[in-house]
Amino acid sequence: MTLAINPNLGRVVEPPIAEAYGWVDGRSFPDAKPLIDVCQAVPGYPPPEALTDHLAQVVKQPATARYTDIEGIEPLRAALARDVASAYGGPVAPDQVLIAAGCNQAFCLSLLALAKPGDEVILPLPWYFNNKMWLDMQGVTAVPLPFRPEQGGVPDVADAAAAITDKTRAIVLISPNNPTGALYPAETIRAFFDLVRERNIALVIDETYRDFLGREGRSHDLFHDANWPEALVHLYSFSKVFCLTGYRVGAVVAQRALIAQIAKAMDTVAICAPRIGQEAALWGLQHLGEWRIGNRMMMRARLEAFETAMRRNDNGYRIVSAGAYFAYVAHPFEGRPAAAVARRLADEQNLLALPGSMFGAGQESYLRFAFANVAAEIMPAIAERLAADTARG
Numbered sequence: 001m002t003l004a005i006n007p008n009l010g011r012v013v014e015p016p017i018a019e020a021y022g023w024v025d026g027r028s029f030p031d032a033k034p035l036i037d038v039c040q041a042v043p044g045y046p047p048p049e050a051l052t053d054h055l056a057q058v059v060k061q062p063a064t065a066r067y068t069d070i071e072g073i074e075p076l077r078a079a080l081a082r083d084v085a086s087a088y089g090g091p092v093a094p095d096q097v098l099i100a101a102g103c104n105q106a107f108c109l110s111l112l113a114l115a116k117p118g119d120e121v122i123l124p125l126p127w128y129f130n131n132k133m134w135l136d137m138q139g140v141t142a143v144p145l146p147f148r149p150e151q152g153g154v155p156d157v158a159d160a161a162a163a164i165t166d167k168t169r170a171i172v173l174i175s176p177n178n179p180t181g182a183l184y185p186a187e188t189i190r191a192f193f194d195l196v197r198e199r200n201i202a203l204v205i206d207e208t209y210r211d212f213l214g215r216e217g218r219s220h221d222l223f224h225d226a227n228w229p230e231a232l233v234h235l236y237s238f239s240k241v242f243c244l245t246g247y248r249v250g251a252v253v254a255q256r257a258l259i260a261q262i263a264k265a266m267d268t269v270a271i272c273a274p275r276i277g278q279e280a281a282l283w284g285l286q287h288l289g290e291w292r293i294g295n296r297m298m299m300r301a302r303l304e305a306f307e308t309a310m311r312r313n314d315n316g317y318r319i320v321s322a323g324a325y326f327a328y329v330a331h332p333f334e335g336r337p338a339a340a341v342a343r344r345l346a347d348e349q350n351l352l353a354l355p356g357s358m359f360g361a362g363q364e365s366y367l368r369f370a371f372a373n374v375a376a377e378i379m380p381a382i383a384e385r386l387a388a389d390t391a392r393g
Contacts, residue, residue, distance in 0.1 A: 012136045016129050016358040023346040036382060038369040039352045041178065041325045047243040048291055051283060058279045068272040070263045072099025072251075076282040080251055083285055084234070087210065090223025098259050098266065099281075101273045103208050103237035103250035107172075108134045109269070110233050110252055113261040114202055115140045115169040122163050122171040124155035126328070126359030126366070128178050128206075143168070147362060153182035153321035153328060157191040164195075170202040170233070171195075175219060176209040176324035179359050179368040183213060183323045189220040197231045208237040208250075209324035211292060212299045212372075229255035238277075240325065241292055242284035247277030299324065305376035306369070315387035317367075325372040328356070330365050332390055338364045348392070349385040 020039050029035045046052075058064055071077065077094040084092045100106035107130075115121055117139030123131060124145040135142045145159045160171055171192060175184040189205065196203040210219055222228050234253040239245040250273075252262060266272065284292075306327060310319055316332030331341045338355030345351045345367075354370075356363030371379070 006137075008139050009137050012133050013129070015133075016354065020342070020346075020352060020354055020358075023343055024350075024352055029350050033350050035350045035352060036374060036378060036385070037352045038371055038373055038382070039354055040373070041240070041370045042245055042373055043240055043243040043295075044373045044375065045243065047280075048288065051242065051280060051288065054283050055276060055280055059276060064275055064279065066275070068099075068275050068278060070098075070267045070272055071095075071259065072097070072273060073275070073278050073282070076278050076285075079282055079285040080236070080253075084223065084236075084253055088218055088223035089221065090225070090228065092223065092253060095256055096229065096253055096259060098252045098254075098262055099273045099278055100250045100252060100266065101248040101270055101277070102239060103206060103235050104130050105248075105270070105273075106235045106237075106250045106252045107131060107204070107206065109262045109265045110204060110235065110254070110258075111135065111140070111170065112138065112265050113258055114204070114233070118167065119169045120165060120167040121169055122160055123360075124173065125361065126153075126179050126356060126363045126368075127172075128174055129358055129360075131172060132360065140169075141167070144360060149320045149330075153177060153180035154184050154188055157188065157195055160192065161195055164199050164201070168199070168201055170204050172204045172206070174206040174208070176207075176212065177321070177326070178206075178209070179326055179354070179356075180321040180328035181323035181326035182321040182328075183219070186218070186220045189222065193220075193222050193225075193231060197227070201231070202233050203231055204233040204235065206235040208235070208240060210236070211241040212296055212324040233258065238281040238284065241295065242281065242288060244277060244280050244284075247274065247280050249273055249277035249281045299372055302372055302374070302376050302379070303327075305379040306371040306382070309379040309383040312383045312387060314390070315383055316390040317386050320366065322371075325370055327369045327371055329367050329369055331367055334365075336364075338366060342367055345385070345389055349389050351382065351385045 077097040081092040081094045120141045120143050122143045125147040132142050143163050145155045237250040318330045320328045338357045342355040354368045356366030
């Protein structure tokens, strides 16, 4: 007997990252042409030894094995509130922070609190596939904003204004963006914030990659606005900045009333985020300021190396936008599905990237490269392999 499946879940696509890794699963790669993995956004270096040494001591403490408060341990909430206030120049209180098991969970629980089945949420194309998957599971309609490659992937607020209906509950932005790497101008983010306040909906902004900005200064000034809690839901992750992807620790910053509702869902799903991850994030905020800055500089160097390598005029690929961890690249094979392009690169060039089609409709001309996974000296090899594939036709 086959059990009946919730149709909302049954219609959701399979996890794209797992599908892509299936293309190279079980293969071996020669030393002369090793696999270059620019598929998943994972730091290509470990957390600092000082952090892991600290955790080795913390894990011996009995409290580490126990539940925390639903919203997270108070010292971490307070430390992140200070960190956000420092980064954006506006006040944040610890009780406006909830610690989640990664930014994916922070998104899911926030949207669960904001939207019910039948509601609508606006997502710019190309979208982060896990966001779309969650909305589909919940019976919430994802309303796409058109992709604007001529604007470097920065969405147009006029498109959003035209897409809002009486069912719209939120607009979601990711900046720096996944998958495109685009860093949205501060004035664009402000325009979206003004729009949602005018229309009485939420602006959910995922700034997982804010530690890897490609410019100096603040990414926006929304926390300067005393009324930011009326409309802003800010998401963050410690996974990339402190190399804690497996520890699953992220955060929501929002108005107290919304945090209280998110906490209900958190208690039901997981009770609390893993304590060891919270302890790791807290220690990172307290002790790894210089290390954090060093990683930002390293990522900028990797971005510059990737952009330099891609200036080869024989590979046919063109960067549409790039920043933080990602580059969104137009491939040269007009009419060929992105998945076919990506699969051939994996099969013949030992280069694993994601097809744009995994990030929504109308993305068949693009591939996503998570270039931060590899060292700067590897970037010329990426361009060389793309040139070899282009020569094949």
